[in-house]
Amino acid sequence: MISVCTVLLAFLHSSFGFHGCQSGMLDKGKTLQLKQIEIEYTSVDGESIVMIVENTTNGNDSMQLMHTYGVMTYFPTNICNYSTLATINLFENKIRYISNISCLMGLEILNLKRNRLTRLSNTTFLGLTQLIALDISENKIIEIEPYALVGLNLNISYINASKNSLTSVDITNVVMSGPFCFRDFSNNQVSKLTNLEGIVLDTNKTYGPGIVTFQDNPFLTWPEFDKLGVEHLVDLGTLFDFGFNFVGANFTCDCKMEPFLSLAENIVNRIWRNVHDVKCTNPPNLKGMSVLNLTRTGRLDEFVCPISVENGCPIKCNCTEKSRQRMLIVDCQDLGLTTLPDHLPKTSFSYELNVCNNNISVLDARDYFKNVSVLKICNNQLQKINVAAIDVIKNITNLSLANNGGFLQSLPRSIQYLTADSLDLRNLTIFCDCDTIWISEWLQFRQVDSDTVYCHTESYGRIKAIDFKDVHGDKCNVKDFKTMIISICIAVVLILIVVITVISYKFRYEIRILLRQQDNSVGKFKYDIYISFDENSDRLLKWVKQILVPFLDNCGYCTYLPIRDCLPGNISEDDARNVLHETRCFLVIVSSNYLCQEGRPRSEVEWKYAWDLYSRDKYRKIVMINFDHLPASRVDPPAIKAFIRLRKVLDFSNRDGEHLNHIAREIGHRRRIDLPCVPLRAFSTTTLKHRHIEEVELSNIA
Incomplete structure (x- = not known):
């Protein structure tokens, strides 16, 4: 008895000339001596059991079950008792469901053609590692779960699932790592391939060789391989070492099919044999033509996708995506447009926008300009080109402004920096003056039809733009010289303003001190001097305590010394402000640690408030003593730096013995003018490491 496997392989060999899978399966069919077992029905509902006919059969013999044209509705209930079954042929029965047959680990061939199966789960054939041929054709199958036919432990070389009711097939049931014979999904209702598990095919593996047929299925669009586990179409030839048969599919030959065909141009004869030729059903200009011949003859440019208004195409315009050129063409010619379209369809390709033969007067910038490669705005009424529009279209390769009526008010200078390979300015008239003389120079070097680019001038009317410099150049040179002189003067003034501003800011405290108008009136103050x-x-x-304060007190000054005059404990900030507000002169003795004490020193509050009063009140005065001879670079407060830079300080390094007299002169009028100023003697400073002051005589202070 000839095995089903042998018959199937003979069919494959005669139909497709496929030799790769023949030897292994034929060997199995020739070497196995199968023992026949029979079916015995146990109910009128088609339930049955298996029984052995030949008594000589032992438990290790391979068996086959053949029961065709029967009324079986289920697999025999005791079928697992016959685990050595190698072949099951239940052709044309009424089986609706395949029970758990994982126990038949030796099963090699399973024929369930013409039954009533509706679904196959991914556990139906689980564990059938020896299964090499499966025929489930002419059933009523509407769903095959992912990995139902191909899995880690399945190696089914021949699968016939034709003439069912499938509307989709998952990619996991199509591709198989390693060689196989045949996958037949023909004569179903398949309109798409799916990838429900989201698999990504391994580029280190080869899937096939083998043949997969989807003949006579209502496919409308070409499979999108990037959604079927192929990350990059360039890997397709490496991954798939088998052929497809899509004969009878209603393919639209469009931009979705083109990328695959472009990559397959060199191997199309291996992937598609002549017997598997596919013809286009759409678009009308390609209907009935062989996809194979269109690929061979280089007509893949005609595989395009129209874009509808719902998908972003401007109203009344025609939008076409050409994946071959990676271009989306938007044709808006002859529509009476007065402005450019506000938006274009979204795409990863470049745009070609054609708005010729309209009434557009202004070329404005648009968000999509950065992706425009070709812009044709010829035969319009263009009068103005915004600089922003030219700045955005830096990546343009073709720009046509030809045959525009009237004349352009100006041509943006940045147009000369465009890298456009083709720039069409034919019959374009531009208003020219000295500011646009660069156009004449530019046209001499730019590869454009310069003889038809014109200038409209006030003096000479319409002349060729390339001749404008020769005709009008002398007048522009005079204007240019005057403009240059004016520009230089303006630049000098601006530089001076900047320099003065910087200097004024840097020396703002010095300027405030120098420009301050001092009123030497005593005023109504409670204290003459606040010592900090x-x-x-x-x-x-x-x-301070033994020399300075006694000297000032004896001169008739009313002094305030915080360490002496405030209540026990630290003087508060508010107290310091109140006293300073009632004091005419702020005497600050600058030393190395002044304003550098830990925490928030009282001297910092005193100085800030004293400076604020000094800046706002002309009656106030600041007298500063540089006790430690500090340079300005070693002082932080900028106002104190200013006093030192301007030498508005009393330097304690002065050895003329007149320290106290200088201090008194700087302080000026005393509040208690009714008291005489008595000279003090013997104010020794030897403890301060200064020379002995022999005698201090005070001048009369008016």
Whole structure:
């Protein structure tokens, strides 16, 4: 008895000349001596059991079950008792469901043609590692779950699932790592391939060789391989080493099919044999033509996709996606447009926008300009080109402004920096003056039809733009010289303004001190002098308490010394502000640690408030003593730096013995003018490491 496998392989060999899978399956069919077993019905509902006919059969013999043209509705209930079954042929029965047959681990061939199956799950054939041929054709199958026919432990070489009711086929049931014979999904209702599991095919593996047929299925669009596990179409030839048969599919030969065909141009004869030739059903200009011949003759440029208004095409325009050129063409000619379209369809390709033969007067910038490669705006009424529009279309390769009526008010200078390979300015008239003389120079070097580019001038009317410099150049040179002089003057003034501004800001405190108008009137103040210094310095504290303050008191000044005159404890910021507000002169003794004490020193509050009063009130005065001879670079507050830079300080390094007299002169009028100023003697400063002051005589202070 000839096995089903042998018959199937003979069919494959005669029909497709496929030799790759023949030897292994034929060997199995020739070497196995199969023992026949029969079916015995146990109910009128088609239930049955298996029984052995030949008594000589032992438990290790391979068996076959053949029961065709029967009324079986289920697999025999005791079929697992016959685990050595190698072949099952249940052709034309009424089986609706395949029970668990994983127990038949030796099953090689299963024929369930012309039954009533409706679904196959991914566990139906689980464990059937020896199964090499499966025929489930002419059933009523509407769904085959992913991995139902191809899995880790399945190696089914021949599958016939034709003439069912499938509307889709998952890619997991199509591709198989390694060689196989045949996958037949013909004569179903398949309109698409799916990838429900989201698999990504391994580029390190080869799937096939073998043949997959989807003949006579109502496919409308070409499979999108990037959604079927092929990350890059360039890998398709490496991954798939088998042929497809899509004969009878209603393919629209469009931009979705073109990328695959472009990559397959060199191997199309291997992937599609002549017997598997596919013909276009759409578009009308390609209807009935062989896809194979169109590929061979280089007509893939005609595989395009129309874009509808719903998908972003401007109303009344025609939008076409050409994947071969990676271009989306938007044709808006002869529509009476007065402005450019506000939007274009979204795409990953470049745009070609044709708005010729309209009434557009202004070329404005659009968001999509950055992706425009070709812009044709010929035969319009163009009068103005915005600079922003030219700045955006930097990647343009073709720009046509030809045959525009009237004349352009100006041509943006940035147009000369475009990298466009083709620039069409034929019969274009531009208003020219000295600011546009560059156009004449540019046309001499730009590869355009310069003889038909014209200038409209006030003096000479309409002349060729390339001749404008020769005709009008002398007048422009005079204007250019005047413009240059004016520009230089303006630049100098601007530089001076900047320099003065910078200097004024840098020396703002010095300027404020120099320009300040001092009123030497005594005014109505409670105190003459507020003394601020680093009270943590022992030698400075000793000098202030034993020499400076007694001297000032004896001169008739009303002094305020925080360390002496405030209540026990630290003086508050508010107290310092109140006293300073009632004081005419702020005497600050600058030392190395002044304003540098830990925490928030009182001296910082004193200085800030004193400077604020000094800046706003002409009666106020600041007298500064540089006790430690500090340079300006070692002082942080900018206002104190200004006093030192301007030498508005009393330098304690002065050895003429007149320190106190200088201080008194700087302070000026005293509040208690009714008291005489008595000279003090013997104010020794030897403890401060300064020379001995022999005698201090005070001048009469008016």
